[in-house]
Amino acid sequence: MSEEVATPVAKRPPSLRTPWRWTVLPVLVSVALVSFLVAAPQAQRGNPLIGVAFVALALGVTVYILRSGRVENARLLIFLSTGLLFTAVFEISNTINRGSILLSEQQLATVGAPICPVTIGFVLPPLLLNGQMIFPTTVQAALSITVMWVGFGLLLGRGWCSWMCFFGPMDQFFSRLGPTRRGGRPLVEIPERWHRQLRWLPYGLLLFLILVALVALEPIFCAWLCPLRLAYDPPAVTRTVEWLTVIVIVTLGMGLLVIGPFLTKRRLFCTYGCPLLPLNSIVGLLSPFRVKVDREKCKDCGICARVCPNSAITPATVAKGGTAMECTRCGTCMDRCPQKAIDYRLIGSNARARGAFIALAVAFSLLLLSSYVNGLEIYWQTGTMPPMGGA
Amino acid sequence: MHLLWQGLLLGLSTGLFCLGACAPALVPALLVGQRGWRGSAAVVAQVAGGRLLAYLIFGAAVGALGTALDPGSQALRRLGGVAMLLLALVLAAHLAGLGPRVATLPVCRLLPARVFRAPWAFGFLTGLSVCPPFLLALATALGAGGPLEGALFFAAFFAGTALYLLPLVPLGALGRWEAPRLVGRIAGMLAAGLFAVLGLGQVLLA
Numbered sequence: 001m002s003e004e005v006a007t008p009v010a011k012r013p014p015s016l017r018t019p020w021r022w023t024v025l026p027v028l029v030s031v032a033l034v035s036f037l038v039a040a041p042q043a044q045r046g047n048p049l050i051g052v053a054f055v056a057l058a059l060g061v062t063v064y065i066l067r068s069g070r071v072e073n074a075r076l077l078i079f080l081s082t083g084l085l086f087t088a089v090f091e092i093s094n095t096i097n098r099g100s101i102l103l104s105e106q107q108l109a110t111v112g113a114p115i116c117p118v119t120i121g122f123v124l125p126p127l128l129l130n131g132q133m134i135f136p137t138t139v140q141a142a143l144s145i146t147v148m149w150v151g152f153g154l155l156l157g158r159g160w161c162s163w164m165c166f167f168g169p170m171d172q173f174f175s176r177l178g179p180t181r182r183g184g185r186p187l188v189e190i191p192e193r194w195h196r197q198l199r200w201l202p203y204g205l206l207l208f209l210i211l212v213a214l215v216a217l218e219p220i221f222c223a224w225l226c227p228l229r230l231a232y233d234p235p236a237v238t239r240t241v242e243w244l245t246v247i248v249i250v251t252l253g254m255g256l257l258v259i260g261p262f263l264t265k266r267r268l269f270c271t272y273g274c275p276l277l278p279l280n281s282i283v284g285l286l287s288p289f290r291v292k293v294d295r296e297k298c299k300d301c302g303i304c305a306r307v308c309p310n311s312a313i314t315p316a317t318v319a320k321g322g323t324a325m326e327c328t329r330c331g332t333c334m335d336r337c338p339q340k341a342i343d344y345r346l347i348g349s350n351a352r353a354r355g356a357f358i359a360l361a362v363a364f365s366l367l368l369l370s371s372y373v374n375g376l377e378i379y380w381q382t383g384t385m386p387p388m389g390g391a
Numbered sequence: 392m393h394l395l396w397q398g399l400l401l402g403l404s405t406g407l408f409c410l411g412a413c414a415p416a417l418v419p420a421l422l423v424g425q426r427g428w429r430g431s432a433a434v435v436a437q438v439a440g441g442r443l444l445a446y447l448i449f450g451a452a453v454g455a456l457g458t459a460l461d462p463g464s465q466a467l468r469r470l471g472g473v474a475m476l477l478l479a480l481v482l483a484a485h486l487a488g489l490g491p492r493v494a495t496l497p498v499c500r501l502l503p504a505r506v507f508r509a510p511w512a513f514g515f516l517t518g519l520s521v522c523p524p525f526l527l528a529l530a531t532a533l534g535a536g537g538p539l540e541g542a543l544f545f546a547a548f549f550a551g552t553a554l555y556l557l558p559l560v561p562l563g564a565l566g567r568w569e570a571p572r573l574v575g576r577i578a579g580m581l582a583a584g585l586f587a588v589l590g591l592g593q594v595l596l597a
Binding site: 197200201203204205207208211212214215220 | 414415418419570573574575576577578579580581582585
């Protein structure tokens with residue numbers, strides 16, 4: 001009688017790879033969306049080959065993310081490219097239309113400034129309540145950027161902040177660049193008890209900015225505090241008060257966008273300083289997508305909390321099977337989770353929504369990217385570029 | 392009677408602006424306390440009481456001074472600046488829960504310790520903060536004819552503006568949850584910083 005020797009069955013490592021049969025539909029959605037939007041009448045100014053390239057990119061990126069089960073690398077490629085190209089278009093447009101990348105008080109009074117989505121929270125209340133436009137741009141520009149942001153916010157929630165926002169790439173870049181100590185820890189760690197308080201900073205900031213906007217009818221964040229002005233619309237310095245503004249902007253900008261993210265490996269501006277965060281988080285509650293943790297697979301190793309660039313997943317939220325409402329759906333935690341216990345799910349159910357989310361996020365982020373490529377193409381061909389955001 | 396009516400109308404017509412001018416201090420201060428509707432209403436009443444006291448004192452003083460005081464005078468603007476600085480200090484101390492500790496600082500011994508945690512102190516100091524409706528009231532009270540008339544005019548002005556404080560009551564009730572309390576504390580700290588900068592600017596550049 002021969003004894004059967006039990007051979008150990010090789011256990012496949014957990015994976016978030018999507019089978020081919022579930023990949024086809026999201027890829028079709030992504031490709032169809034990009035084809036439709038890139039071919040829209042207002043986008044038909046450029047070389048059709050660029051449109052074809054974007055459709056191919058949509059196909060490639062969607063297939064790569066779904067088949068590899070990894071979100072982060074492809075997302076970073078699109079996101080950082082968006083930041084880079086947006087910056088190029090912004091600065092070229094200002095140089096052509098304003099004569100300088102610097103924003104002087106005189107230009108502010110005569111030409112205005114391009115509106116940005118960060119201002120929505122405190123520009124809209126005085127506009128809706130008093131009919132006062134406190135930002136030096138047109139009402140149409142403010143409303144159009146609001147409609148665009150609401151649309152994406154309802155669809156992707158705070159996914160806007162990791163997939164589409166053209167300002168987000170700056171602290172994302174430096175947070176990725178930051179070195180790590182042994183165990184993958186950043187040089188400077190933000191203790192969780194600090195984060196529990198600091199997390200409310202953008203909410204307090206927005207409340208303050210709304211109150212001041214209603215009283216003083218001034219966008220003081222844009223005038224005095226916005227760290228993004230380190231790169232976008234830095235003030236032209238001719239008076240003492242402008243020097244003071246520059247000191248504040250450079251200090252906050254270096255702290256929240258460059259040095260801070262580098263040391264902490266956290267997107268500090270996007271997590272603790274962006275006045276759009278509260279609105280994004282609240283509107284995001286209506287988004288159909290959530291990032292959820294499968295408690296049966298989770299071993300509570302804490303890696304997700306350590307790598308989340310937005311500190312939106314903590315041991316406390318993992319215990320509840322999800323993330324904080326500030327989660328930007330960037331996918332970092334999913335990629336790094338050894339148990340592959342974290343994934344995109346549909347709201348109110350446990351149904352997997354990876355294909356649907358990725359298809360929409362890739363399509364719309366590529367659409368935004370294509371608009372900047374379009375802008376550069378126009379500049380290349382004609383030497384001109386339309387002014388940005390209603391300026 | 393005409394003076395009272397005039398004060399009430401001025402208060403009613405400019406009260407929304409008054410609420411706006413005081414909101415950056417009042418809203419966060421209301422949010423930080425753990426209190427229900429009744430507690431919140433009591434705080435709003437105390438704030439209103441402090442403001443009424445400031446108005447009565449100021450109205451009487453202005454009525455007595457008559458035309459000797461110019462509404463656009465340097466001294467008045469400096470007084471407004473000092474009031475803003477004090478408001479910033481009281482607000483910051485209240486929000487940081489440092490009332491008793493701040494009150495022991497030499498410069499703060501001029502005021503009683505309870506000022507740093509009392510809602511009526513906000514009310515009093517917001518009452519002295521110079522905002523456009525306040526200047527309008529001041530310009531009218533200068534010609535009131537005496538301290539009693541000035542005080543009555545400002546009392547009526549207060550009655551008109553106080554109506555606009557009522558919407559703040561539900562906000563205070565939000566303070567029973569931790570998140571709104573933290574949000575209020577942060578917004579209040581930023582507001583304290585803004586009042587400090589504005590007050591300093593008014594004192595130095597008046």
